[in-house]
Amino acid sequence: MTIKRFGSLGGVGTGGQHLPFSSAVQAGGWLMVSGQTPMTDGEVVEGGIIEQSRLAIQNCLDIMQQAGYGLDTVVHVTVILTDARYFQSFNKVFKEVFGAHPPARICAVASLVVDCKVEVDVTCYKAP
Structure with missing residues (x-):
C-alpha cells in the first residue's frame, strides 16, 4: 500500500508558527484530513459559530x-465544539x-488549542 501525504511541509498556525503535520494522508483509498479550524493564512477568522x-x-x-476526493466520499466526521450551545447551529x-x-459523525465539547469555536476533521474513502 502506498501512503501519500498532502501538505507535508506543514501549514502555518496562529502567529505564523510552523505546523509539523500533514494536512491529509492518503492510504489505500482512505484519506484522513487533519483537524481544520476556521483559519485563513494562519489567522482565526472572527465570527459566530455559523x-x-x-x-x-x-x-x-x-x-x-x-487530493481528488469529493463530498460523496466522506465516511466520517469528527467535530469538536467549545460550547455545547453551538450544537444546533453547527448541525x-x-x-x-x-x-x-x-x-x-462524532461531536464532542472540549477546549481547543486555537482560540476558536470549532474544529473539524474528515475521513474519506474511494476505491483505489
Whole structure:
C-alpha cells in the first residue's frame, strides 16, 4: 500500500508558527484530513459559530479536493465544539454541506488549542 501525504511541509498556525503535520494522508483509498479550524493564512477568522463552522468545513473540503476526493466520499466526521450551545447551529451548517451524503459523525465539547469555536476533521474513502 502506498501512503501519500498532502501538505507535508506543514501549514502555518496562529502567529505564523510552523505546523509539523500533514494536512491529509492518503492510504489505500482512505484519506484522513487533519483537524481544520476556521483559519485563513494562519489567522482565526472572527465570527459566530455559523461562520466559523462553514470555514472549518470548507478548509476540509479544499484539502479533499486537492487530493481528488469529493463530498460523496466522506465516511466520517469528527467535530469538536467549545460550547455545547453551538450544537444546533453547527448541525444547521453540517446539513447544508452534507445533506445529500450524510456521513457518520462524532461531536464532542472540549477546549481547543486555537482560540476558536470549532474544529473539524474528515475521513474519506474511494476505491483505489
